[in-house]
Amino acid sequence: MAKQKTSFQGARYEQRAKRRKVNRILNTLIGFVFALILFFGWQLIFSNGNEREAANDSADVKKEETVEQEEIENKESVNVEFNDNAENGNKEEKEEVVEDENEEVTVIEGDPNSNIIQEIVNPSWQPIGTTQSEPHVTTFDKNSVDWKEMIDAISYATRLSPSEMIVWFIGNNGPNKAVATISTKDKKQHYKVYIEWVEQQGWKPTKVQQLRNRE
Incomplete structure (x- = not known):
């Protein structure tokens, strides 16, 4: 059990x-x-x-x-x-x-018997400006600042760049005045450019003559 x-x-x-x-x-x-x-x-x-x-x-x-x-x-x-x-x-x-x-612009036709084809006067021409100080002394030295500024004024009046022109002559045209004879590079167009000095403002074109022949 x-x-x-x-x-x-x-x-x-x-x-x-x-x-x-x-x-x-x-x-x-x-x-x-x-x-x-x-x-x-x-x-x-x-x-x-x-x-x-x-x-x-x-x-x-x-x-x-x-x-x-x-x-x-x-x-x-x-x-x-x-x-x-x-x-x-x-x-x-x-x-x-x-x-x-x-x-x-005033354009005056030249006498057929003269060397001037036409004369151009533009009252809107302005002085080109200057880096020179007063009193200004006109200098015809090709390496001077004054010469360069005269070239700029001539270029402004004729609308020819310095590289497009031949400068034959720039000379005295009275107190603070100068005159230049230039031609285009191809010598087919000739100009006589009149400029004057404006105090503290630089050279200003006053007249451009287109010539038949270079003077």
């Missing part, structure tokens, strides 16, 4: 041990599954958050690019309009100056 009781108790003990083992395994599996659920749930939430941030960042970048592009287009439009207005204004100013000059 004692042996049967001991055997029965041993069997119950084994069953309990098996149940505990099974429970441990189940609890472990449940914990593992729960951990997996938490892990993947967190990954899903975190991934959605990143996607939203990326989408928001992308939208912000597109907005900034759109605003910058609009600002650039507006600036270009303003610059084009400003340049067009400036060009139109410059054209109008140039046309007005030419018209004014043409209205004021």
Whole structure:
């Protein structure tokens, strides 16, 4: 009888041990599954958050690019309009100056028997400016500042650049006055240019004569 009781108790003990083992395994599996659920749930939430941030960042970048592009287009439009207005204004100013000059210019035809083809006087001529100080002393030295400024005044009156003319002569024509004889580089046109010194303002053309032959 004692042996049967001991055997029965041993069997119950084994069953309990098996149940505990099974429970441990189940609890472990449940914990593992729960951990997996938490892990993947967190990954899903975190991934959605990143996607939203990326989408928001992308939208912000597109907005900034759109605003910058609009600002650039507006600036270009303003610059084009400003340049067009400036060009139109410059054209109008140039046309007005030419018209004014043409209205004021006096052209006198020369005597057919003289060496003068025509004589031109333009009251709109202005002194060319100077770097020299007063009192001014006229100098006909080709290396002097005064000579260079006389050449500039002659160029201004004839509309020939210094490189387009041959200067044959520049000489005294009275107090603070000078006269020059020049030709175009091809020697087909000849001019006599009269200039005078304006105090603190430089040389000013007073008269241009177009000649038949060089004097």
